[in-house]
Amino acid sequence: MTAYILRRLAFLGLTMLLTSLLIFVITQLLPGDVCRVILGREVGENALEACRLDLGLDQPAPVRYFTWLGDFLTGNWGNSYSTDAEIRPLVMERLGNSLMLAGFTMLVGVPIAIGLGVIAALNEGKAIDNGISLGALAVVGLPEFVTGILLIEILAFRLGLPANSSIRETATFAEAFPSLILPALTATFVLLAYVARLTRAGVIEELKQAYVRTAELKGLPRRTVIWRHVLRNAMLPTITVVAISFGWLISGLVVIENVFNYPGLGRLMVFAISRRDLPLLQAISLITVLGFALANLVADLLYAALNPRIRIGS
Amino acid sequence: GPSPEATGPAGEPEATQAEPGEERQTGGTLRVAFQSLVQTDPALISSDAEVLVANAVYDYLVDVDPVTNEPTPRLAAGWDISDDGTSYLFSLVEGATFHDGSPVTAADVVWTFDRLRNPDSGYATVSLYENIVSVEAASENEVNFTLSSPNPFFLYDLSDNHALIIKDGTTDASDFNGSGPFVVETYSPEDRIVLVANENYFVEGQPALDHVEIIFFAEEGAMVDALRGGQVDLVMRMSTPLFESLQDVEGIETTFASTNGFDLIRLRSDREPGNDPRIIQAMKLATDREAILELVQQGYGSVGNDSPIGPLYTNYHDPAVQPPARDVEAARALLAEAGYPDGIDLTLHTPNTGGRPDLAAVLQSQWAEAGINLELSVEPEEVYYGDDGWLEVDLGITGWGSRPYPQFYLDTMLVTGAVWNESHFSDQEFDALAATAGGSLDEAERADAYAQIQALLADRGPVIIPYYFPVFGAISDLFTGFQLEAFPGRTDLHTIRLK
Amino acid sequence: MASAATADVTKQSAAPGWGQRFFSLARTLLRRPSHALGTLISLLFLVIAIIGPLLAPYGANEQIVADARDGPSAAHWFGVDTLGRDVYSRVLLGTRDIFTLAGIGTLLAVLIGTSLGLLSGYRGGWFDELLMRFFDSVLALPALLLALLLLGTLGPSRQSVLFVIVIVYIPIVARVVRSVVLSVKTRSYIEAARVQGESSARILFREILPAVLPALAVEAALRFSYAIFLASSLGFLGVGVQPPSPEWGLMVNEARDAVSQTPWALYFPAAAISLLVISVNLLADGLKHVFQMDGER
Amino acid sequence: MASPLLQLQQLAVSYKVGRRTLDALRDVDLSIDAGQTYGLVGESGSGKSTLALAAMRYLPANGFIRSGSIMFGDKDLAKLSPEEMRARWGRQIGFVPQNPATALNPSVRVGDQIREALRLYSRDESDVMEILKQMRIADPARVARQYPHQLSGGMQQRMLISMALSGNPHLLVLDEPTTALDVTTEAAILDLLRGAQQMLNTAMLYVTHNLGVVATLTDRVAVLYAGELAEDAPTKELFRQPLHPYTRGLLDSVPRLGQRKDVNRLRGIVGQIPALGETIDACVFAPRCPLAIEICWQKRPTLDAPTPDRTVRCHRWPEIMAGDISPSRAVEKSSQVTKQAANQVLQVDGLQVAYKMPGGTLQAVRGVDVQATSGRTLGVVGESGSGKSSLARAVIGLVEPSEGKIDLLGIQLPKRLTRRNRVVLSHLQMVFQNPEEALNPHLTVGESLSRPLITLRGVKPADAKAQVGELLAAVRLPADYADRLPSQLSGGEKQRVAIARAFASQPELLLADEPVSALDVSVQAAILNLLADLQIEHQTSMLFIAHDIAVVGYLADEIAVMYLGQIMQTSPAETIFDAPYHPYTEALLSSVPPPDPFVKQERIRLEGELPSAVNPPNGCPFHTRCPRFLGDICVEQKPPWRETEDGKRIFCHIPLEDLLRDQTDVLQFEGAKKS
Ligand SMILES: Nc1ncnc2c1ncn2[C@@H]1O[C@H](COP(=O)(O)OP(=O)(O)OP(=O)(O)O)[C@@H](O)[C@H]1O
Ligand SMILES: Nc1ncnc2c1ncn2[C@@H]1O[C@H](COP(=O)(O)OP(=O)(O)OP(=O)(O)O)[C@@H](O)[C@H]1O
Ligand SMILES: [Mg+2]
Numbered sequence A: 001m002t003a004y005i006l007r008r009l010a011f012l013g014l015t016m017l018l019t020s021l022l023i024f025v026i027t028q029l030l031p032g033d034v035c036r037v038i039l040g041r042e043v044g045e046n047a048l049e050a051c052r053l054d055l056g057l058d059q060p061a062p063v064r065y066f067t068w069l070g071d072f073l074t075g076n077w078g079n080s081y082s083t084d085a086e087i088r089p090l091v092m093e094r095l096g097n098s099l100m101l102a103g104f105t106m107l108v109g110v111p112i113a114i115g116l117g118v119i120a121a122l123n124e125g126k127a128i129d130n131g132i133s134l135g136a137l138a139v140v141g142l143p144e145f146v147t148g149i150l151l152i153e154i155l156a157f158r159l160g161l162p163a164n165s166s167i168r169e170t171a172t173f174a175e176a177f178p179s180l181i182l183p184a185l186t187a188t189f190v191l192l193a194y195v196a197r198l199t200r201a202g203v204i205e206e207l208k209q210a211y212v213r214t215a216e217l218k219g220l221p222r223r224t225v226i227w228r229h230v231l232r233n234a235m236l237p238t239i240t241v242v243a244i245s246f247g248w249l250i251s252g253l254v255v256i257e258n259v260f261n262y263p264g265l266g267r268l269m270v271f272a273i274s275r276r277d278l279p280l281l282q283a284i285s286l287i288t289v290l291g292f293a294l295a296n297l298v299a300d301l302l303y304a305a306l307n308p309r310i311r312i313g314s
Numbered sequence B: 001g002p003s004p005e006a007t008g009p010a011g012e013p014e015a016t017q018a019e020p021g022e023e024r025q026t027g028g029t030l031r032v033a034f035q036s037l038v039q040t041d042p043a044l045i046s047s048d049a050e051v052l053v054a055n056a057v058y059d060y061l062v063d064v065d066p067v068t069n070e071p072t073p074r075l076a077a078g079w080d081i082s083d084d085g086t087s088y089l090f091s092l093v094e095g096a097t098f099h100d101g102s103p104v105t106a107a108d109v110v111w112t113f114d115r116l117r118n119p120d121s122g123y124a125t126v127s128l129y130e131n132i133v134s135v136e137a138a139s140e141n142e143v144n145f146t147l148s149s150p151n152p153f154f155l156y157d158l159s160d161n162h163a164l165i166i167k168d169g170t171t172d173a174s175d176f177n178g179s180g181p182f183v184v185e186t187y188s189p190e191d192r193i194v195l196v197a198n199e200n201y202f203v204e205g206q207p208a209l210d211h212v213e214i215i216f217f218a219e220e221g222a223m224v225d226a227l228r229g230g231q232v233d234l235v236m237r238m239s240t241p242l243f244e245s246l247q248d249v250e251g252i253e254t255t256f257a258s259t260n261g262f263d264l265i266r267l268r269s270d271r272e273p274g275n276d277p278r279i280i281q282a283m284k285l286a287t288d289r290e291a292i293l294e295l296v297q298q299g300y301g302s303v304g305n306d307s308p309i310g311p312l313y314t315n316y317h318d319p320a321v322q323p324p325a326r327d328v329e330a331a332r333a334l335l336a337e338a339g340y341p342d343g344i345d346l347t348l349h350t351p352n353t354g355g356r357p358d359l360a361a362v363l364q365s366q367w368a369e370a371g372i373n374l375e376l377s378v379e380p381e382e383v384y385y386g387d388d389g390w391l392e393v394d395l396g397i398t399g400w401g402s403r404p405y406p407q408f409y410l411d412t413m414l415v416t417g418a419v420w421n422e423s424h425f426s427d428q429e430f431d432a433l434a435a436t437a438g439g440s441l442d443e444a445e446r447a448d449a450y451a452q453i454q455a456l457l458a459d460r461g462p463v464i465i466p467y468y469f470p471v472f473g474a475i476s477d478l479f480t481g482f483q484l485e486a487f488p489g490r491t492d493l494h495t496i497r498l499k
Numbered sequence C: 001m002a003s004a005a006t007a008d009v010t011k012q013s014a015a016p017g018w019g020q021r022f023f024s025l026a027r028t029l030l031r032r033p034s035h036a037l038g039t040l041i042s043l044l045f046l047v048i049a050i051i052g053p054l055l056a057p058y059g060a061n062e063q064i065v066a067d068a069r070d071g072p073s074a075a076h077w078f079g080v081d082t083l084g085r086d087v088y089s090r091v092l093l094g095t096r097d098i099f100t101l102a103g104i105g106t107l108l109a110v111l112i113g114t115s116l117g118l119l120s121g122y123r124g125g126w127f128d129e130l131l132m133r134f135f136d137s138v139l140a141l142p143a144l145l146l147a148l149l150l151l152g153t154l155g156p157s158r159q160s161v162l163f164v165i166v167i168v169y170i171p172i173v174a175r176v177v178r179s180v181v182l183s184v185k186t187r188s189y190i191e192a193a194r195v196q197g198e199s200s201a202r203i204l205f206r207e208i209l210p211a212v213l214p215a216l217a218v219e220a221a222l223r224f225s226y227a228i229f230l231a232s233s234l235g236f237l238g239v240g241v242q243p244p245s246p247e248w249g250l251m252v253n254e255a256r257d258a259v260s261q262t263p264w265a266l267y268f269p270a271a272a273i274s275l276l277v278i279s280v281n282l283l284a285d286g287l288k289h290v291f292q293m294d295g296e297r
Numbered sequence D: 001m002a003s004p005l006l007q008l009q010q011l012a013v014s015y016k017v018g019r020r021t022l023d024a025l026r027d028v029d030l031s032i033d034a035g036q037t038y039g040l041v042g043e044s045g046s047g048k049s050t051l052a053l054a055a056m057r058y059l060p061a062n063g064f065i066r067s068g069s070i071m072f073g074d075k076d077l078a079k080l081s082p083e084e085m086r087a088r089w090g091r092q093i094g095f096v097p098q099n100p101a102t103a104l105n106p107s108v109r110v111g112d113q114i115r116e117a118l119r120l121y122s123r124d125e126s127d128v129m130e131i132l133k134q135m136r137i138a139d140p141a142r143v144a145r146q147y148p149h150q151l152s153g154g155m156q157q158r159m160l161i162s163m164a165l166s167g168n169p170h171l172l173v174l175d176e177p178t179t180a181l182d183v184t185t186e187a188a189i190l191d192l193l194r195g196a197q198q199m200l201n202t203a204m205l206y207v208t209h210n211l212g213v214v215a216t217l218t219d220r221v222a223v224l225y226a227g228e229l230a231e232d233a234p235t236k237e238l239f240r241q242p243l244h245p246y247t248r249g250l251l252d253s254v255p256r257l258g259q260r261k262d263v264n265r266l267r268g269i270v271g272q273i274p275a276l277g278e279t280i281d282a283c284v285f286a287p288r289c290p291l292a293i294e295i296c297w298q299k300r301p302t303l304d305a306p307t308p309d310r311t312v313r314c315h316r317w318p319e320i321m322a323g324d325i326s327p328s329r330a331v332e333k334s335s336q337v338t339k340q341a342a343n344q345v346l347q348v349d350g351l352q353v354a355y356k357m358p359g360g361t362l363q364a365v366r367g368v369d370v371q372a373t374s375g376r377t378l379g380v381v382g383e384s385g386s387g388k389s390s391l392a393r394a395v396i397g398l399v400e401p402s403e404g405k406i407d408l409l410g411i412q413l414p415k416r417l418t419r420r421n422r423v424v425l426s427h428l429q430m431v432f433q434n435p436e437e438a439l440n441p442h443l444t445v446g447e448s449l450s451r452p453l454i455t456l457r458g459v460k461p462a463d464a465k466a467q468v469g470e471l472l473a474a475v476r477l478p479a480d481y482a483d484r485l486p487s488q489l490s491g492g493e494k495q496r497v498a499i500a501r502a503f504a505s506q507p508e509l510l511l512a513d514e515p516v517s518a519l520d521v522s523v524q525a526a527i528l529n530l531l532a533d534l535q536i537e538h539q540t541s542m543l544f545i546a547h548d549i550a551v552v553g554y555l556a557d558e559i560a561v562m563y564l565g566q567i568m569q570t571s572p573a574e575t576i577f578d579a580p581y582h583p584y585t586e587a588l589l590s591s592v593p594p595p596d597p598f599v600k601q602e603r604i605r606l607e608g609e610l611p612s613a614v615n616p617p618n619g620c621p622f623h624t625r626c627p628r629f630l631g632d633i634c635v636e637q638k639p640p641w642r643e644t645e646d647g648k649r650i651f652c653h654i655p656l657e658d659l660l661r662d663q664t665d666v667l668q669f670e671g672a673k674k675s
């Protein structure tokens, strides 16, 4: 197990390194003179020159990459070009908000989704299953922005829920809660369908396994067979599914946060792109990727920890 | 990202002052929805949002009355102008202090303007204040400005968006150490800025509100949603459909102000094909301005006559100068004459903000009938202006914000070699007229020059101005004292109060 | 030599041709109502994409000033938007947009992804290792994030969106293909081909590729539906296809401000996106089912 | 006689497939007495599993009992509710499945899985240790804490058996419980079952296709064919005189130990079992029956009882019983080809194959020397994992040996396949184990066959077609098969095509890696005969791999016995059953259940598990399990090669004389030795 964890960590490190390089390369190619963007259109050439020197843009790209990476790793994320604010607290705060939204969504959505998936699987081919499967498929087809807008139009003004989720920085969860509802609901739709579908497939797959027959022919009650034998194994792939859906959520949140004006990382990212705010963009990307990768790692480790075939090896 | 629309001085009636004797009705929090800030240094600000915050945190020396459009005192209690119009002496108000407690002195004013006109700084104000020979403290609270030549609009220039008085020696704009009616409590970039009333503000009874929270939004639609949902109280700058959608909503008062702001279509006149004036003429003939106003602005605002001297400048605008009526056949004929019998293919560049993409789409459809086939290139505003591409392309749309006086447009946009002469227009007669209008202290002479300029532009100007747009605002009916400015960023928050 | 072992002759029909096989697969696909519906609607959209201009009563950018902001009527089935454009025509014409963007994007991604997946899976070794590590790092970026980054770099335009779709989906397709190749590669018939001295090219394209096709067809359909999703999301965020194109996501975005004035301009394109994505999803589901059934036979 | 424990009466079971209803069982009558061991045999697809599952009322979702009854005691199981069945499962009817690896819950400790059963049957949970000890598990406490994947297949099957027995059921249903296991493990499991049966007096319904198992384990046998009971008799009687031609065919398909291709050919059965829903309303076996006469094609035979304790469903059993006709097929003697001088084709010296694994290097083959000569077959046997495939794959170039030299016709071969030229490739061909994977499902038989002609023999694509017909004819397939896709062929036919493809390039050496292991006995017999014929015809040298020593003994001229990557013994095929043997060969031979209830077999059982090939034992690789372990010398020193007079070479520390003294012939035949 230790070896497994170490291998996964090394793997994560390598992937992150490559990804950071990718992010760096892409962002370096962003068009537009960074200093022009920082200083606005109304400054002269000498100010621009000073700015470029100040940002180290005269250095060759590899040097800049390693400087950036080193700075990033040591926690020195620099200041945003467009707002001049320190990046780290800014990104961390938004990350917190995004995680709150994602966490809330997962907390509510995942159990429901798994429940639906299991119910559908246990009733494979029956009306309930067809209903759930078709519903899930339909929801999968709705882009977040459509769901979001529909929810705003249908629910927000009618139920008095905030359509705009710009929460106060100091807000407690209780205060932020109302503004979380609609974006979380939108995200839940995406998640629900996705996780439910995969859970269903997982359970159906498990139900076909020979050990289910063994358990049944022992004379175990159906309930015990499902709970103690089938779900235990079906939950393993579901963990991975949930982790992947977390990645999905990250993507989905970019759109959702922009629809609801939720001050999360996704909204900050679109802001950073529109402002050509390289350091901010790089930091957000890297943090997102790290979060994504960590979620996958956690899922992997959890999977391994719960799965004796990996935990113990043969 | 800066855009010419959002640059330069603006002015319209100053909001109602607190009635003397009336008890200052204080308290309350106003939540304003606005675009996020990029710059916080007054010398670098340009967008509405930036100006709105700066105007609340700092003070101008001279303000412009939104009703009379006349210069009014702010930090300056009053001024004396020498007879030759080259020397201005300002006395400062009593009791003005910066938020750190130090008094506002003449030295601060000197430092502020020396900074803004320092040629090494690269600031946009450098050319604006080129005319200033010196700024000197005449006493502890008196400042003297000396000009090299008379400037009829100098008081307006002093009310330029950037000309906010900052404390002598300030290096870090993020301190927000102004003297204005509000003090910055917290600034959370891209999210919000929270302001609290400046208890020591030198104007009695102002500000009326305890707190102002400016919440940043990327989209106007979201701002309006938030207003309808009660998460914000005030929205300025929104698209016409959004404004329309708020008309019958209970608890929300809508307001709009006519402005001299406009979107223009300009054709580079220094090279093919724009160097043949028949081309721009054909474009003018192919344009149906009424339809554009109806479709793009839903009828709000007014039809333009291709000159930046709009009907709001009642002293200078010449209603007799009219753009040509739409005549597709004539346009075709002109094109054929100019050597394009089979029509002409062009790319129309436009930033992706406001009604500009819509304008482009409508033009594409209208001009196609006359054989002017447009390919549209819609770019993010930041990219379009940021790369200076807007100054290079042949055919483009640019938005220009409302200004308190028209000379600004001529000097920065149309005079030979002007900084933002996007059409690369160069016309000696025009230059001479513009110089006359900008330098004369004689009102009649100036009005005459402006009239001639309007005629000249209608005849051979490189730009089409299809409309002047209005600005829209909407506020919760819990508040009163909101006076929307033509340049929304210059709207005063300190006059707004709870009902 | 009449041996003890004569052929265990069976009475099976002669080999069916490809056409017959196609029809039998199609029949399986159409058996379930949901799959049939998905297939038919997808095909309907495809037809609209091809002949849309013939069906559309107005041009995508044709402005009928007098009718601006009119609701759905006999003259304008889906109503008119604020710029006086017929929403029905725009939705029809936008179909081609989405099919060219998402369709060509998917196609290119599938072509390139398949080649890379085949090569990487079959060759193995450092090439595989390198490519997979690279793809890992690409896949470590959530798709939309990568798309946004790339669009920030390329600037928003149709070509950029196309490019983004291709780049985002190549690794995914390649991995799917690779995993099939890895499982097929060790089959005896591939080893038999190797010991018979078949060239790598023949092994890849004649022996392995057909085994990849079912998974690829399903994956391509899925990718296509995600590509529609992605393209319209980018359009909605304003970083994709730019106005005045009748791209559906962009239409939704443009109509959002005016939703209380012209709700039809928002709901019809939104419905079109949803309908198409759902249909293609159902089609993918159906394909998966078909190939599963085919495999079990 | 007391009333039977389980009685199937006129049982018919069908499956719903799409809109069709397919009959899998028709009119099956069968009754099992308490304590009886009942064998159920038949080819694949004959409905054995269906019957076993139906007996427990546990059919797949699309299966249902169409008519008939399943009397268990005085209850008809066919009429019980699911809840009532659940109360009987485990407590009255136990089940042991085929594949132990998948039949245990992978994420629950095996001890807990057994405990769960005990709790359910209201037994003391501490009985687990007791039960495991009964299963002869050395360290039950440790094993109970382990997860299924940590156990070998044999151990897993013991867990399942102990679970099934823990409810003290009256009836145990076993569906091919040892098919997935090695012979040595199988022997141990069979011992266990025998023991348990004697102790608990549990009746067993034992499903298998292995006639050897039936012969050694069961009291009675039922033969199933195409969903119908062909014959049902006490085991010994069935083997002595099968009354149904199908039973005879099955018995004639398996090589007896010692049966050889050149002396006594396998007879087998022609054709193949009809697919579900394809049966005719007559004798279902008529299409394949050598004795079929007109009536067989017209009328369905009734189930008759020639003697009180046996039944048969055949029109002609009276004649067969009387000995007037023989149901054995007449088989031509293999074509006698003049033995040409055998020249050496393959020479392998010091071959080593290693696989890199996360936990170290796995040494699959550790220094093997073998030779193969033209027209003759070298057979290789050994347990699973002994390195047989690795050896063949290294020779053909599919894996690169880490060490050693491979000479073909006296010329050293490059190790890597891509370095070998066409001539070398054409001289070396291979037939693989699994016929389902042997042919590309997307290529027609014609295309598959024409490829080696084109690539290796340089035949023009246009001419290849004609030669494909010849190849098909050589493997006794009609020429129009060229247009078929593999999915339209049966397993045996696929393997024929694969053999034709291997012979297309006219190889000098054919490597056959368990080419018949996945096939039914009847098909296996035909393929073995085909290989023998082709070899004689082409004078090809063959390396034939199998884990079934009887099969190897039948086909090979020379046999090498492999263990843990090394060769333990080589011997001429004729002497493989004669002492002295290597102790491993001895154990192997005594583990194979002879398909003959009249053969007495020594019982030598291997203890422990096959050691890991990552860390193979020093000295003699077999010392950890050797029943004739000498002591330190076996641990420390490599054994010498010892040669016997009858041409064997034995890799053992024990002198030949000692071996000869201690060993007797493992198999003692009733009556004459060898036929
Ligand atoms: N669930 C099912 N649906 C349809 N047909 C089935 C099903 N299960 C088995 N069959 C078919 O029923 C027939 C009998 O199958 P069964 O598994 O009982 O045979 P078997 O004798 O056990 O074969 P094997 O030796 O391969 O295990 C076969 O033709 C098989 O294909
Ligand atoms: N590609 C491979 N990678 C790693 N280990 C392998 C590989 N192929 C075989 N092995 C291991 O090498 C050893 C010998 O395997 P091999 O397949 O040669 O044995 P075998 O005698 O043919 O067994 P079987 O009867 O199961 O086919 C086994 O322990 C097996 O697990
Ligand atoms: Mg079976």
Ligand SMILES: [Mg+2]
Binding pocket: D388, D389, D390, D513
């Ligand atoms: Mg093998």
